[in-house]
Amino acid sequence: MEYQTVRDEKLKESYIEYTHSSGLKVFLYPMKGYSTAYALFGTKYGSIDTCFKTDSDDDFIDVPEGVAHFLEHKLFESEEGDAFTLFAKTGASANAFTSFDKTCYLFSCADHFKESFGYLLSFVQDPYFTAQTVQKEQGIIGQEIRMYDDEPNWRVFFNLLTALYHKHPVRIDIAGTVDSIARIDDKLLYRCYHTFYNLHNMVLAVAGNFDVDEAMAVIDEKLKPAAAINIERKTVDEPLTVAKHDAVQQLEVAIPLFNIGFKEQPESRMAMLKAEIELEILMKVIAGSGSALYRRLYDSGLINDSFECEVHSGRGYLSCIFGGESKEPRRVYEELLKEIEHFRKEGIPAEDVERVKRSVYGKAIRGLNDVDDVANLLVSSYFEGVGVFDLIHTAAGVTPADIEKRFSFSLQADRSAISVIEPVKQ
Amino acid sequence: MEQFNCRRTRIGDGIWFNSVVDGRYKTNRISVSLILPLERETASVNALIPGVLRKGTKSCPDFTEFSKKLAMFYGMRVGYGVTAVGDCQVMTLSADVIDDSYALNAEPLLKEAGRILAEVVLEPVMEEGAFRETDIELEKQSLIDLIESEINEKRYYALNRAMSVLCAGEPAGVNKYGYIEDVKKISPRSAAEAYAGLLETARIEVMFVGCGDPNQAKQILEQAFSEIKRNPRRFDVFTVKKEAVLKEETDRMNVAQSKLVLGFRTAVRPDDEAIDAVRLMLALYGGTPSSKLFLNVREKMSLCYYCAARPNVSKGLAFVDCGVEHQNIEKAKAEILRQLDCIRNGEFTEEELQHAKLSMVNSFRSVGDSAGAVEGWYLSQVLYGTQNSPEAEAEKIAGISRDAVIQAAVNMKLDTVYLLTAEDDAEKGGKA
Numbered sequence: 112m113e114y115q116t117v118r119d120e121k122l123k124e125s126y127i128e129y130t131h132s133s134g135l136k137v138f139l140y141p142m143k144g145y146s147t148a149y150a151l152f153g154t155k156y157g158s159i160d161t162c163f164k165t166d167s168d169d170d171f172i173d174v175p176e177g178v179a180h181f182l183e184h185k186l187f188e189s190e191e192g193d194a195f196t197l198f199a200k201t202g203a204s205a206n207a208f209t210s211f212d213k214t215c216y217l218f219s220c221a222d223h224f225k226e227s228f229g230y231l232l233s234f235v236q237d238p239y240f241t242a243q244t245v246q247k248e249q250g251i252i253g254q255e256i257r258m259y260d261d262e263p264n265w266r267v268f269f270n271l272l273t274a275l276y277h278k279h280p281v282r283i284d285i286a287g288t289v290d291s292i293a294r295i296d297d298k299l300l301y302r303c304y305h306t307f308y309n310l311h312n313m314v315l316a317v318a319g320n321f322d323v324d325e326a327m328a329v330i331d332e333k334l335k336p337a338a339a340i341n342i343e344r345k346t347v348d349e350p351l352t353v354a355k356h357d358a359v360q361q362l363e364v365a366i367p368l369f370n371i372g373f374k375e376q377p378e379s380r381m382a383m384l385k386a387e388i389e390l391e392i393l394m395k396v397i398a399g400s401g402s403a404l405y406r407r408l409y410d411s412g413l414i415n416d417s418f419e420c421e422v423h424s425g426r427g428y429l430s431c432i433f434g435g436e437s438k439e440p441r442r443v444y445e446e447l448l449k450e451i452e453h454f455r456k457e458g459i460p461a462e463d464v465e466r467v468k469r470s471v472y473g474k475a476i477r478g479l480n481d482v483d484d485v486a487n488l489l490v491s492s493y494f495e496g497v498g499v500f501d502l503i504h505t506a507a508g509v510t511p512a513d514i515e516k517r518f519s520f521s522l523q524a525d526r527s528a529i530s531v532i533e534p535v536k537q
Numbered sequence: 538m539e540q541f542n543c544r545r546t547r548i549g550d551g552i553w554f555n556s557v558v559d560g561r562y563k564t565n566r567i568s569v570s571l572i573l574p575l576e577r578e579t580a581s582v583n584a585l586i587p588g589v590l591r592k593g594t595k596s597c598p599d600f601t602e603f604s605k606k607l608a609m610f611y612g613m614r615v616g617y618g619v620t621a622v623g624d625c626q627v628m629t630l631s632a633d634v635i636d637d638s639y640a641l642n643a644e645p646l647l648k649e650a651g652r653i654l655a656e657v658v659l660e661p662v663m664e665e666g667a668f669r670e671t672d673i674e675l676e677k678q679s680l681i682d683l684i685e686s687e688i689n690e691k692r693y694y695a696l697n698r699a700m701s702v703l704c705a706g707e708p709a710g711v712n713k714y715g716y717i718e719d720v721k722k723i724s725p726r727s728a729a730e731a732y733a734g735l736l737e738t739a740r741i742e743v744m745f746v747g748c749g750d751p752n753q754a755k756q757i758l759e760q761a762f763s764e765i766k767r768n769p770r771r772f773d774v775f776t777v778k779k780e781a782v783l784k785e786e787t788d789r790m791n792v793a794q795s796k797l798v799l800g801f802r803t804a805v806r807p808d809d810e811a812i813d814a815v816r817l818m819l820a821l822y823g824g825t826p827s828s829k830l831f832l833n834v835r836e837k838m839s840l841c842y843y844c845a846a847r848p849n850v851s852k853g854l855a856f857v858d859c860g861v862e863h864q865n866i867e868k869a870k871a872e873i874l875r876q877l878d879c880i881r882n883g884e885f886t887e888e889e890l891q892h893a894k895l896s897m898v899n900s901f902r903s904v905g906d907s908a909g910a911v912e913g914w915y916l917s918q919v920l921y922g923t924q925n926s927p928e929a930e931a932e933k934i935a936g937i938s939r940d941a942v943i944q945a946a947v948n949m950k951l952d953t954v955y956l957l958t959a960e961d962d963a964e965k966g967g968k969a
Contacts, residue, residue, distance in 0.1 A: 202896050219899075254840075415678065
């Protein structure tokens with residue numbers, strides 16, 4: 112195994128990276144002065160992986176919505192009991208999450224790192240599903256889905272994705288629906304597990320207070336070698352046009368909530384990272400708190416302090432989203448489109464780019480403050496195919512010309528949509 | 538055992554500077570908290586002040602220019618907020634910035650943060666002794682929006698409602714953000730008067746958490762505060778009522794999932810040694826994924842996705858909350874109360890107790906890794922009048938006896954049953 116120490120002289124940060132003989136990519140990022148360690152064991156498997164095959168499968172399989180998330184819940188269970196009871200013995204705080212394009216298992220601890228780390232590596236490699244345990248979980252996840260049904264911030268976002276995307280599975284809810292999860296059984300979970308939980312499709316990242324040699328020893332002891340696997344994910348032919356420009360739902364809210372989205376061309380690796388950073392800068396130049404538009408909207412009562420913008424990106428999807436609360440969301444949409452046109456005519460002032468770039472750089476530095484953020488950055492950078500410090504240095508290196516160029520083909524009105532949650536009509 | 542590493546110095550009449558210096562952070566954060574009793578008459582206008590102050594200063598009165606200035610300091614964040622601690626309302630303004638060592642052009646960021654925060658708190662934009670009318674009107678609307686949008690997050694809305702029912706008639710029953718009808722009545726002049734009163738009478742706690750030199754911030758703030766007239770009010774931060782009076786309250790709304798909240802009185806003050814047993818008992822009861830509530834109400838009975846217990850230390854209260862189908866409400870409630878009885882009867886193993894202890898020790902020993910958590914921890918210590926470091930607290934937890942846990946459960950009295958559920962008794966099924 113070839114251990115590589117990645118050092119960043121400017122930031123005075125470093126970490127160790129290697130591919131374990133089992134096939135697993137490992138990142139170890141000790142952080143001086145910290146009390147806790149945070150470990151993430153992740154697979155490149157999320158809610159968007161709904162159609163796939165391996166070399167040993169004859170054909171592609173279409174799986175019900177919400178399988179990746181369901182599997183995440185079920186993996187905590189083994190024949191001996193719940194993985195949480197293992198972590199209870201060390202006091203570590205364990206959890207897991209499923210996003211659009213990955214599933215991660217994690218724990219955070221101040222003491223007994225070695226034991227907890229061993230538990231993490233073991234339980235994720237030890238699936239146990241039965242018809243009965245699957246059925247029990249349908250009740251729990253059903254309640255999780257119902258909880259999200261009532262959350263307007265969640266609904267407004269997913270309704271936007273449904274408007275932006277015709278076919279790409281990013282448009283479906285991560286947890287699926289009560290109906291779709293009813294179609295999941297133990298056999299299907301095993302098939303998904305054996306496809307995506309192959310160590311060659313996974314990554315392990317540890318950050319914070321831990322001993323590197325001890326971590327490596329646990330890794331050597333616990334990882335079962337795996338034959339390399341080739342996963343084919345069926346990619347959909349998603350056009351750049353939007354499915355619809357408007358999505359509305361009524362829920363118990365006082366003030367309408369909105370998400371305005373612009374569909375962008377997704378890239379990969381460094382090109383994607385560059386796109387994400389440049390779009391973030393662009394959005395903030397146009398609508399950030401230092402912009403003329405923000406001021407006009409705020410002063411006319413069209414937005415309040417909840418207004419924000421973010422880039423939403425992952426494997427095969429990229430969009431710019433402006434969201435908040437407004438009594439007249441469609442006027443916010445109109446004003447935003449007008450402001451974009453204004454910048455198209457007048458150009459993007461270089462001083463605006465310089466200013467926003469600095470705050471994006473500051474945000475990236477803050478991202479190294481917490482052990483959990485560092486571990487998450489290691490995992491997401493790896494799956495994205497970029498280096499951990501690329502974000503900081505790319506942000507620091509953006510030029511006004513980069514932004515002008517990006518702007519020439521992004522934030523297009525005809526590729527935009529608005530999603531609104533209205534108060535329930537009495 | 539690590540020392541209580543928060544240094545506390547008096548920098549004025551009722552004004553304190555607290556600092557925690559730690560090389561692990563890459564940022565410096567300074568906050569000024571203005572603390573006064575939570576009272577219906579003043580809650581709304583006090584809650585408005587931080588939002589008005591963060592919009593600019595005498596030297597940079599334009600909000601857009603002010604935002605641009607902060608961005609140039611690598612996205613310095615001027616934060617503002619209102620919290621409730623015990624019977625008090627805490628108005629906080631903060632400045633948070635990356636450390637000087639990461640500045641690309643050697644800007645003195647920490648000093649700038651101190652200066653900007655001092656100006657935000659003490660040198661707002663005024664016209665003829667009043668705030669600007671546009672600022673007041675916009676921030677009034679923003680505060681009204683905030684109060685109205687509390688219903689968006691149903692879980693927190695239900696917890697807040699349970700709190701106000703439980704503490705009805707007490708200061709803690711007053712909404713920390715105030716009331717829409719009161720917000721509407723605020724004028725630029727009445728806000729300015731409230732602001733002057735706040736600066737004159739509030740207890741003021743400044744917190745510094747970062748890797749830089751706190752003296753840079755201290756000198757600036759000490760100097761700035763020395764120029765204001767002070768006449769601090771004397772008040773208790775918290776009172777803890779012991780008697781529980783069973784109250785039931787139901788709100789009906791168009792929701793898919795019902796929210797049930799049980800509010801208890803633990804009868805233990807935050808500065809009472811017995812508080813640790815209360816915390817431990819609640820962890821055992823419903824604070825972790827190996828707790829009674831998680832294992833039974835969620836895992837065994839499959840009734841809920843979340844069902845958790847947590848303390849409100851500053852008021853001697855505890856809350857259990859869950860999201861549940863309408864038809865399962867009674868089932869869930871019965872099981873939640875049954876599990877409490879189990880603890881009261883000592884029906885828990887040594888192992889379960891040990892697991893709860895380990896989990897709490899882990900969370901206390903994790904506080905130091907987050908600058909935000911450190912600030913919250915030491916501000917609480919200062920307000921409770923206690924001097925425990927998270928590490929000392931971890932040691933105390935490890936030594937708590939089984940009997941103390943049982944006693945804490947026995948002393949816990951059900952006071953409020955709050956329910957947020959669908960419009961009619963039929964379960965709401967559809968969504969748009």
